[in-house]
Amino acid sequence: MSGHLSRGTVMSEPRNLVRVCSALLAASLFAGCVTTPKREALPLQQAARHNQKGLRAEETSNLKRAGAEFAEAYRLYSSIENYPGMVTALINSSRLFRTAGELESAEAVTDRAVLLAVNTPELAPEVWFEKAKLSLLKGGVEEALLWSEKALAASPDTEQHRMLNLSARIYLGKGQRARAGELAEEGLKKSRKQSDRQEEANALRLIGELELLEKRQKGAIDRFSEALAIDKELALPRKISADLRALSQCYELMGDRVTAAAYLDRAVEVSVSHGDHKQAVVDLEKLHLLQEQIGQKDAAFKTEELIRKLRQVQK
Numbered sequence: 001m002s003g004h005l006s007r008g009t010v011m012s013e014p015r016n017l018v019r020v021c022s023a024l025l026a027a028s029l030f031a032g033c034v035t036t037p038k039r040e041a042l043p044l045q046q047a048a049r050h051n052q053k054g055l056r057a058e059e060t061s062n063l064k065r066a067g068a069e070f071a072e073a074y075r076l077y078s079s080i081e082n083y084p085g086m087v088t089a090l091i092n093s094s095r096l097f098r099t100a101g102e103l104e105s106a107e108a109v110t111d112r113a114v115l116l117a118v119n120t121p122e123l124a125p126e127v128w129f130e131k132a133k134l135s136l137l138k139g140g141v142e143e144a145l146l147w148s149e150k151a152l153a154a155s156p157d158t159e160q161h162r163m164l165n166l167s168a169r170i171y172l173g174k175g176q177r178a179r180a181g182e183l184a185e186e187g188l189k190k191s192r193k194q195s196d197r198q199e200e201a202n203a204l205r206l207i208g209e210l211e212l213l214e215k216r217q218k219g220a221i222d223r224f225s226e227a228l229a230i231d232k233e234l235a236l237p238r239k240i241s242a243d244l245r246a247l248s249q250c251y252e253l254m255g256d257r258v259t260a261a262a263y264l265d266r267a268v269e270v271s272v273s274h275g276d277h278k279q280a281v282v283d284l285e286k287l288h289l290l291q292e293q294i295g296q297k298d299a300a301f302k303t304e305e306l307i308r309k310l311r312q313v314q315k
Contacts, residue, residue, distance in 0.1 A: 034061045039088060047076035047085055049112075054092060061275050063100050083119040090116070091130050098134055106134050125155040125163070132166055141173050161190035172209065181210050200241060201230040208246060217250045224250065237274035241267045245283060252290070261290040277310045284310070 054069030077085030164187035207222030
């Protein structure tokens, strides 16, 4: 696997961290993890350790370290032709490249995973799921829809909610709000059935966006607030920041710029504290405009200073 990973901001955070847990070559790409057999072969033990190290590094936004760990996991799995492990490492790497905005590298490893998935059909829906997310990011809405529908048709019932949420996101991108709403509501129902709080929040965020597009700001505020409560419970900084940003937008559209600025200020603090400086700068620029509009000159000056500092850090 080639490509460059920097310690950067996240475009699309991982939904369910991918874990390789079985010496019987049945890698799990979903929420749970089976017990590691006692007599697991040494290469499998080593590969699994690198995979776990990569996941921990990813959780702390150390994308460069995570990339190196996933690459080593892939090398070890490849040395013994362990297809489930190889596919898992490739999906992890694709998600990481996608996170760093390196879409060409993400596409390269995902395409490799698509080819290998024929040898491990139990993981094929997850490969197609990743392919759909990547296609959507690249602006290929129709291609994304094809991959997502393929993943949805092949995925087990326990994973349907994740696929439904992605399909809803794609239909939203197509401008088909009614269909997006139907899928998001179904995704929300199934997420709750599976007790998947992270996907429940994703569905709520989608429904909030639809409410906002229909100019039902109060309904959107309720949905984003529900998502925020879950994301805080799960301690997901990027999602928390996104929820606060969405709430800021709601209040701005309602004409309450003071409250909008307060929510955006909170989003900035979360992003800065988490090291997501790129997103923080984007939000600070918007915050600066709001502060000027509501006459908060001192705050606007401080915001401008922080923008300059963060830009220096990014260089």
